[in-house]
Amino acid sequence: MLFFTPSYIREARRALYVVHKALRYQKDLLTLKQLRKLRDGISQLQEAIRQEKKDSVIFSMQALEQCTLRVMPQHNRPGWRENIETILVAVILAVSIRAYFLQPFKIPSGSMQPTLFGVTGHPSSLPPPSLPIRILDLAVYGRSHLDVIAQSNETILHIEEHRFLNFFTFTQLIGDKHTYWAFAPSSALYSYFGVSVGRFYRRGQAIARGIVSSGDQLFVDKLGCHFIPPRRGDILVFRTLNIPKIQSRRLKNVAFEHYIKRLVGVPGDVLRIDPPLLFINGKVPAELGLQRVMSCSNSFQGYVNVPFSLYLSTPQDTFTVPPNSYFVLGDNSYNSSDSREWGIVPQENVIGRALFILWPFSTRWGWIH
Incomplete structure (x- = not known):
């Protein structure tokens, strides 16, 4: 048990850990002769620890320390160096997570209220x-x-x-x-x-x-869409690239923006809006997110036609979602610029699903539905 281990044994094991760590970091800077000396010193200390002879352990530990000081390149301010390395690792990890797994996103407008709030x-x-x-x-x-x-x-x-x-x-x-x-x-x-x-x-x-009040800050699942295609009711974050009606009004020197809307139509779906209901292939959809919007309760107002919009401007209008495309709507249908106005979203524009509201800590905090 560690409690009964002699202090000189604990110190020797700690010395081995430190030397092993330094060796992993710097072995590419050492010659074969230097590596051999260090490994011989490590083996000698390990054998002394195994035999538990105090004098032998202390002698081997001191010898390994001297060998390490002679062989290993010394750095000024080693504490700073370790801190910088730790920060760099954290930055690389954060960038990797953002690039491949989770991306933070801030709700820009009120088009998804009351599910998600903008400023x-x-x-x-x-x-x-x-x-x-x-x-x-x-x-x-x-x-x-x-x-x-x-x-x-x-x-x-x-x-x-x-x-x-x-x-x-x-x-x-x-x-x-x-x-x-x-x-x-x-x-x-x-x-x-x-x-x-x-x-x-x-x-x-x-x-x-x-x-x-700040807009909701949330995490977007970038990885999941590569394995499970987006489904009706999912809240998607996507680029506006190659959506002409949006691109024509974009800011100067901005290649594209990011929008967030709820997916209501996948390729082949025939859509129609008869307020407050949305019909998909002639039926009211069963997906929970869409049902909540159509319930006209808890601040939801249902779906509405927008006169003179590009699609679904009257209760009689229908639209069939073409291949490799999605049709998206805002939950705040009365105040949302969405596929009714500017058309379909190319599948390759999708970044991921809205996953979790991380801030602020309001009643909406948590998993997104």
């Missing part, structure tokens, strides 16, 4: 709570309390959005006299607080006061 804003006339409460709200619930007040009579001249670690979004508001910062996307400031270039504010007037 939302809630203006208020009340001042923000104390700093500890604001920190707790942000860390747990993803809520940012804004209190941007005009310091003088001035006009907003320029708005610029910045990202930190591709996770946090700040917006810089440049007035003709002062510069302001808001911990929120520029789109939320415009949509919920009316902040725009050219707007005039009087001294003491609130530019943006209230709460901005």
Whole structure:
């Protein structure tokens, strides 16, 4: 038992572990003669440990230590070196996981509500709570309390959005006299607080006061779709590449965007919407995710036709999903830009299935359905 093992034996075993570890790292830098000396020293110490002769163990351990110091290349600040190696391994592991297994994704809009939430804003006339409460709200619930007040009579001249670690979004508001910062996307400031270039504010007037709730952060399963094809009801993240109606309005210098919608039609399916129901091949689908949307309960409103849209603009319209394509809809059918408007998603555009909401820790936290 380890408890009854003599201390000199434990120290010798620890020395063997350290030398073995160093040898694994640096054996490619050693000559055959140096390797032979080290291995002889290791064998000698192992034999001494087996015999449990204290003097022999201590002598062999000291000899191995001296041999190691002579043979192994020495580094300044070895602790820093090990820390850097650990960080590099962690980075490589994270990049590998992101490339092949799981990818983080932030919900950009409200098209999947109430299943998944994008950024939302809630203006208020009340001042923000104390700093500890604001920190707790942000860390747990993803809520940012804004209190941007005009310091003088001035006009907003320029708005610029910045990202930190591709996770946090700040917006810089440049007035003709002062510069302001808001911990929120520029789109939320415009949509919920009316902040725009050219707007005039009087001294003491609130530019943006209230709460901005961050969009859900989730993991996307990239590996599963390679083994099990996407099925109706799955929530998919996909690239907008080669979807003409989207590509024509994309931002300059942006090759494609990422969208998230629910898969409702696979190749060969004949689709029709008769609000609030979706019909697939003449029947109401049984998939749980689609049933929840059509239930018109718990904030779901069912599916709806969009007049003058590309597909399914009336209850009589049908659409047959072509080969190698998917038809996707947002759960928030009344406020979703989806396949009704811009058409099918090529199968090769699919990145993976939405798997798990990892933040914020709201009632939606957990597995995605």
